[in-house]
Amino acid sequence: MLDVRRLRLLRDLAHLGTISAVAEAHTYTASAVSQQLAALQREAGVPLLERFGRRVRLTAAGVALVEHTEVLLGALEAADATLAAARGGLTGPLRIGAFPSAVRTLLPAALAALGRDHPHLDLHVSELDPVDVPAALRKRRLDVALVHDYDLVPADPDPTAESLRLLDEPVFLAVADEHPGTLADAADSHWIVGSPGTLCHTLALRLCHDAGFSPRVRHHADDFTAVLALVAAGQGVAVVPQLGVEHLPAPVRLRTLPIRRRTSIAFRRGSGSHPAVAACVTALSSAASGSGLRPD
Structure with a gap:
């Protein structure tokens, strides 16, 4: 019989790429x-492994075994969810992750509802970029997470997680005055973009590339309130989704772009029926309904 703990290490090697990274994670x-x-x-x-230069990589048998491991770990998550439901009552930690604009707009109402309806849950919130969520779920640092992608930059499927679409929102080009009027007009403008490695940074570069130019990046900022303040100060233009526009500074104008940002609730495969996860999904769905935004 194959050892589940060892299978988990092999699965993590497939995702992390090096033995040293797996060692650090565990x-x-x-x-x-x-x-x-x-x-x-x-x-x-x-x-299961073969040498590739100074590193190792999975053989075809190793890759196939990882695929079976994903199914096995999902089944174990589902078994844990069944036992949690049989025990009754919602207690213990629930670790929730979310990107910054969701922490400010969607999460407060959801946390209030969870605290009211399930007072024995121990809620923990972490703010992180969606690109960091899959690893956090695999390492069990999170149980549930709000993630987003863009129709222009769709997220790669993650075999370790399941997700439920929560809402879709428009995306804008934020400018400080009447110019630029379109994305093409912003080719000569300075730009304010997210930190390298974030999804928002990737989106801005891809959007400009598809419009036929490379952005002249002046500032990097990940908080949309700070981004809009920089736009208002005449420091450049920026791409901002609707949830990022809580308070629009007076000089700033928004130009609607032909893209959408899509927010989903993610959790480990097989854990969706866990009572605590299900309660969090319900609370987040209710909060999204209050935002007036819906999935397409």
Whole structure:
């Protein structure tokens, strides 16, 4: 019988790419991870890893085993959800992650509802970019997360997670006066974009590239309130979704762009029926309904 803990290490190697990264994620030594993977390979009876330069990579059998592991781990999550429902009552920690504009706009109402309806849940919130959510769910640092992508920059499917579409919202070009009037007019403007590596940074570069120019980036900022303040100060133009526009500074004008931002609720595969996760989904859905935005 294959050891589930070792299978999890192999799965994480497939996602993280190096044994040292797996070791760091599990607070093991690299030597300990290598020994566990070697033991798994002996159990399997076929090579699961092969040398690739100074690194290792999965063989075809290793890739196939990871696919089965995802199914197995999802089934274990579902089993845990069934036991939690049988125990009755919602208690214990619930770790929720969200991107900054959702923390300000959607999460407060959802947290208030969860606290009122399930007072024995111990709620923990972490603010993080959607690109960091899959790893946080796999490492069990989060149980539920709000994530987003754009129709222009869709997210890659994550086999370790499930998601439910929550809402769609328009996206704007924020300018400080009547000019620029269109995205093409902003080719000569300075730009305010998200930090490199964030989804918002990727979107801004892709949007400009598709319009035929590279943005002249002057500032990097991830909080949309700060972004709009910089636009109001004449520091450049920026791309801002509707949830990021809580208070529009007087000099700022919004130009609607032909793209949408899509927000979803993500959780580990198989955990959707866990009572705490289900309660969080209900609370977040109610908060989204109050925003007036709906999925397309």
